[in-house]
Amino acid sequence: MKAILVGNPNVGKSYVLNRLTGSRVFVSNYPGTSVETNRGLLTIGKKSIEMLDMPGIYSLYSDTKEAAMLREVLEQSPDLVIQVLDAVNLERNLVLTLELMERNLPLVLLLNQVDRARQLGLKIDSKALSRHLNVPVFPFSAVTGEGVLDLLEQLDKGVARSKEVQIIAWHDQVCQGCDGCSAEAVQSLASVDMKRFEQARILANKTIMQLDQVQLNWLDRIQNAVDHPLWGTIALLVLAYLSFMVLLHFINLSEGPITTLLEPLNRVLSEIIMEILPPGIVAQVLSKAVPEGIIIPFTIVMPAMLMVSILMALLEDTGILPRYSVALERVGRIFGLSGQAVIPLTLGLGCRTPAVVATRILPNTTQRFIAVTLLSIVVPCAATLGIMASVLSQFQASFPVVVGSLLLAFLLLSFILGRMNPQQEEFIYELPPLRIPTWDNVWIKIKARFAGFFTEIMPLLLIMSIAIRAILESGVLEYVQEMGRVTQVVFGIPSEAFVAVLLTIFQRYLAPLLLLNLTLTPREATIAITMIIISLPCLPVMVMTIRELGWKALGKIIAMGFAASFLMGIVLNMILP
Amino acid sequence: MRLDTLETGRKVRVVRINRGIKAAQQLTEMGIIPGVELELLAKHPLRGPIVIKLGNTRIALGRRLAGSIEVE
Numbered sequence A: 001m002k003a004i005l006v007g008n009p010n011v012g013k014s015y016v017l018n019r020l021t022g023s024r025v026f027v028s029n030y031p032g033t034s035v036e037t038n039r040g041l042l043t044i045g046k047k048s049i050e051m052l053d054m055p056g057i058y059s060l061y062s063d064t065k066e067a068a069m070l071r072e073v074l075e076q077s078p079d080l081v082i083q084v085l086d087a088v089n090l091e092r093n094l095v096l097t098l099e100l101m102e103r104n105l106p107l108v109l110l111l112n113q114v115d116r117a118r119q120l121g122l123k124i125d126s127k128a129l130s131r132h133l134n135v136p137v138f139p140f141s142a143v144t145g146e147g148v149l150d151l152l153e154q155l156d157k158g159v160a161r162s163k164e165v166q167i168i169a170w171h172d173q174v175c176q177g178c179d180g181c182s183a184e185a186v187q188s189l190a191s192v193d194m195k196r197f198e199q200a201r202i203l204a205n206k207t208i209m210q211l212d213q214v215q216l217n218w219l220d221r222i223q224n225a226v227d228h229p230l231w232g233t234i235a236l237l238v239l240a241y242l243s244f245m246v247l248l249h250f251i252n253l254s255e256g257p258i259t260t261l262l263e264p265l266n267r268v269l270s271e272i273i274m275e276i277l278p279p280g281i282v283a284q285v286l287s288k289a290v291p292e293g294i295i296i297p298f299t300i301v302m303p304a305m306l307m308v309s310i311l312m313a314l315l316e317d318t319g320i321l322p323r324y325s326v327a328l329e330r331v332g333r334i335f336g337l338s339g340q341a342v343i344p345l346t347l348g349l350g351c352r353t354p355a356v357v358a359t360r361i362l363p364n365t366t367q368r369f370i371a372v373t374l375l376s377i378v379v380p381c382a383a384t385l386g387i388m389a390s391v392l393s394q395f396q397a398s399f400p401v402v403v404g405s406l407l408l409a410f411l412l413l414s415f416i417l418g419r420m421n422p423q424q425e426e427f428i429y430e431l432p433p434l435r436i437p438t439w440d441n442v443w444i445k446i447k448a449r450f451a452g453f454f455t456e457i458m459p460l461l462l463i464m465s466i467a468i469r470a471i472l473e474s475g476v477l478e479y480v481q482e483m484g485r486v487t488q489v490v491f492g493i494p495s496e497a498f499v500a501v502l503l504t505i506f507q508r509y510l511a512p513l514l515l516l517n518l519t520l521t522p523r524e525a526t527i528a529i530t531m532i533i534i535s536l537p538c539l540p541v542m543v544m545t546i547r548e549l550g551w552k553a554l555g556k557i558i559a560m561g562f563a564a565s566f567l568m569g570i571v572l573n574m575i576l577p
Numbered sequence B: 001m002r003l004d005t006l007e008t009g010r011k012v013r014v015v016r017i018n019r020g021i022k023a024a025q026q027l028t029e030m031g032i033i034p035g036v037e038l039e040l041l042a043k044h045p046l047r048g049p050i051v052i053k054l055g056n057t058r059i060a061l062g063r064r065l066a067g068s069i070e071v072e
Helices: A013-021 A065-075 A087-101 A114-119 A126-133 A148-157 A183-188 A194-207 A218-226 A231-276 A281-318 A321-327 A329-334 A339-347 A352-361 A365-378 A382-395 A399-420 A439-474 A477-490 A495-503 A508-516 A522-533 A539-549 A551-575 B021-029 B063-067
Strands: A002-006 A038-044 A047-053 A080-086 A107-112 A122-124 A137-139 A208-210 A428-431 B011-017 B037-043 B050-054 B057-061 B069-071
Touching: A002 A013, A002 A065, A013 A038, A013 A047, A013 A080, A013 A107, A013 A148, A038 A148, A047 A148, A080 A087, A087 A107, A087 A114, A087 A122, A087 A194, A087 B057, A107 A114, A107 A126, A107 A148, A114 A122, A126 A137, A126 A194, A137 A148, A194 A208, A218 A231, A231 A281, A231 A321, A231 A382, A281 A321, A281 A339, A281 A382, A281 A439, A281 A508, A321 A329, A321 A339, A321 A428, A329 A339, A339 A352, A339 A365, A352 A365, A352 A539, A365 A399, A365 A539, A365 A551, A382 A399, A382 A508, A382 A522, A399 A522, A399 A551, A439 A508, A477 A495, A477 A551, A495 A508, A495 A522, A508 A522, A522 A551, A539 A551, B011 B021, B021 B063, B057 B063, B063 B069
Parallel strands: A002 A047, A002 A080, A080 A107, A107 A137
Antiparallel strands: A038 A047, A122 A208, A428 B057, B011 B037, B011 B069, B037 B050, B050 B057
16 A cells, blocks of 8 residues: 655655654755655554655645656555645645645645644644545644554544535635735736635634734744844854854864774784785785774764764754755855755755755756756865865865865856856745754764765775775886976976875765875975865765766766866965965 | 835735746745735845745745735
8 A cells, every 4th residue: 555645845744754654764844855755664453554755845736846746646546645734834735735635535634743833822623624624634743743543543444535625615705805816916826726725714714723822932032033134144154153163173172082092903903914914015005004994084084974964963953054045045146046055055064965966956957057066066075074174284284275265166166157047046935943953853864974984984995095005005106206297387286196186086085095195295285185175076976966967967067176176276386375 | 015125024915926927826835825914024135035924934035026026
């Protein structure tokens, strides 16, 4: 049996999926968290129900891919449709209900976040709603688990097909003097059935009671402050700066203790390898490369990944993240990006692979291309940030120059790309209410984001560490020294550092492994690090880009990445003392 | 009156949408239709977005889109 979960964006569909099936789908507090269909399995007695959690839509007839996808799924007549509604905004959510009811599918309504509705003094008569619509309706809370048992009982019994209902006959409606039906309005809304809105409004009026005027709680007060046009924006910028500082300090502070802690292991490993293997080049390479490949991820990648995961989870779950898209809308507009682009670009600081998928919340392909290009070339991911911080301090390279170049490249690139996209999209975005993050959810996200450290980063760094050590010990680098004169003149860096820059084609955060084994002046290190940070998408990002935007787009992004990186190297070589 | 010319804090009723079908549909989906009441919460300077309160939701709108909403 197949059931689909549908509903408006940010009503909590994925949370409901997690609650019902025990899945661990990412849930956050902003519209557009799930851009792909999530799946889960629910077993009640002998019945097993496959649940599909669809991306949120405002209307079945929206001009979006998500709505088209949902229409297609509904065409295949699923066995059950579960609409998740936001109990706090019932009226608007009911419009989608009425659209669904026209399809005569077995339908169940979950009035999610009913606990929050109560806090706001809303009393919803779910029985009356069920009577009017003739479908099962359950007050529900995915957070507390309220309503779960009632729903399971109903699912066990089975659900009948819904029938189209009419709360009022449209032509009987007495116009109460609003000129909402004036010719232009009706004309401009020709594609939308105003009837459903009227029906939804009447239904909501019949079933919701506002008990009393609610007192503003402290969360509402913070929300009002954050949404203030001037102070809110300043507060958001300060918050961003502070988060970045916390991140950098955390990386710097944790490196020492972690190194001290792992130092004995380092020595033991090295000795064991020397003992086991016969003396020679292999032992020499492995005895240095293996401990390095195991220690480096812990000292320079782990702290950054950990801190970024924590900060990101907090931004997402509080509902602060979408506020940045409003505050930065004006800046984005100059560069041809809509405010929503802030969300994938910020996610990219964690890991850029899921961020590429998250660009789906942008309104058109051109904007998605711009966002993916910026993500690939100028947004450093957590692993890169960690390496950047450590290599910078190792060589006493200039932090302001590296960060400044990165910002400059970001601005220039987005400005040029923005010219390519002259069409102005309308900005419209629903702001979620601020919430206190639950520790459980933050923890799930940290674990999920951090899993990549063991499955991807550690093995890769170990293998590359061995490869790089082999290159160093074999003396191959001496052959490229001939090239050194050219790279010194053009970029001001030795040929070995240039090889490191070229290695970034595989994985940006691997290249510094090679750098750490070289002797570089602060100036050389500054240029090399800048060229590495402004470079190419890593392999997983490349794969994702092909999937989302195609080969051609990836080709363009790689070409721009090389151009940006080399140009910045040349410019720095010319202007740095 | 156009929504973007109001001062913050005013509560108004939408009269009509003076725009093409695409913009009208975007607004309609969010529940901004003739007849509904909304409150102007914030206007970001430098022709930035405006934030409105509609029922219990907050919606951010670009200035151009807001300019097409006629209210009273």
